[in-house]
Amino acid sequence: MSENRLGVAKTYKLYIGGAFPRSESGRSYTVTDSKGKFLANAAQASRKDAREAVGAARKAFGKWSGATAYNRGQVLYRVAEVMEGRREQFVSEVSAGEGTPAKRAQSLVDAAIDRWVWYAGWTDKIASVLGAANPVAGPYFSFTVPEPTGVVAVFAPQESSLLGLVSVVAPVIASGNTAVVVTSKDRPLPSITLSEVLATSDVPGGVVNILTGSAVELAPWLASHADVNALDLTGAPTILRAELEKAAAGTVKRVLRAPADEPDWTKQPGISRLRAYLESKTVWHPTGV
Template sequence: MSENRFARGGADNRVTVAKTFKLFIGGAFPRSESGRSYPVNDTKGKFLANAAQASRKDAREAVVAARKAFPKWSGATAYNRGQVLYRVAELMEGRRDQFINDVAASEGIQTKRAQSLVDVAIDRWVWYAGWTDKIATVLGAANPVAGPYFSFTVPEPTGVVAVFAPQESSLLGLVSVVAPVIASGNTAVVVTSKDRPLPSITLSEVLATSDVPGGVVNILTGSAVELAPWLASHADVNALDLTGAPTILRAELEKAAAGTVKRVLRAPSAEPDWTKQPDISRMRAYLEAKTVWHPMGV
């Protein structure tokens, strides 16, 4: 009887194979060193997949990967970075349907609304890609001096940025905080939304098949409460974006960041409307001004 059932295609009797996603560190997809994972459900409690629960060691490995990738990424021409980021947008467009499904399931919204958010997220990525070779002109300057010298101020990337992604906006908010970090030449260690990580996992798969060098973006799923203190105190992290950091920890994280003189982008008082047109303030937050003097005629 079982042979006849399979011959007739008994799809209703098969066991669903649940997905267990991994972390994204250094361009690869390792399991959490702790071996932990946790279930991801939709807003109605339906099981969607398992996600890796990153540990302190995973965060440390992500920082190492981001630091290793920083010299090459920051040393690339702004035009090249723009081309690389635009390629990411192309790949996101190719996986648009998957992003729509992920966002709809994660945020409990209708497909039409999810389509709108995904389209804005892709457009947002293109917007930041276009700024890579323009930001130096806007923020740089030729300074007037009283003497036979040229004086120029140029923006330079800060280094490794630990980003706590928004907890509610699973894709658009994520793109809005990650894209400006890497567009300005920095590398990122991203702690995603714990309850809505699926769009970030799909984004990591896009990054892995794009031209973005391994380590430029590292994505950790799991608990921000567990990971945040270690990233805030890590001496090789140069800046923190506290947008999606746990509210109860924000003051402590700023204090820990001060111990290693990190730049800190504070969390907004209320959840931002991520659909609004951005400005360059998030790029400016991770850039440092370097002034160069050069004698004339040399």
């Protein structure tokens, strides 16, 4: 084998509706490692790409939200299984992009895989923990059950390219919602590999849609889009957060505000992100009927 063979420069695509289209604008940008060395080209998503992603998420919502909690848990666990098989690739991409030693990158990748398993275990427990049988004075039964909000636009953490990404995406789909995800602009490779994992696991097309490119460019359109039901501003540009909240108010979106400081994604996540995208529906039924 020749030692002088040319490397294959990669130009990655978007992940929308279970497929890998090019950006409709034809734009791409250069991705480098922490030392400025070329890694690949990534698609730069446009407003139209974001609109297509929202449409795909809306189309997938009915079937995904209607699936049994047990089935969703199986699907999330399958994602963890497929990620395990590509562990070394994730380690390489996290290490290069974040400039972390290989041992630290291995720890982050393992935590990301474990996080899928953790949320997979929660899918069939959400109703028991967040639902209730309400005491009432009268010949009625009253039940409160959690239901998914709908399409969630997620601005992934800019610094934590894999563990932070999984930590914000997994609870969205574990609770029955669908997602349009804007990834870390400078460190997109783990998210691109994750999209390949999603495409080859049991996640239906459109449940997760991944856009690479500029959050500054995409955020205003997603915040004002009438078919987006909720926003996660965790990785949204700081200078735009207030404006995004105002835009979201125009269509009465749920908004999960960005934390004041970068969270420690290695900590146990709790269920606050599961609660964030659930509505409480109360049903009354007469007794004896």
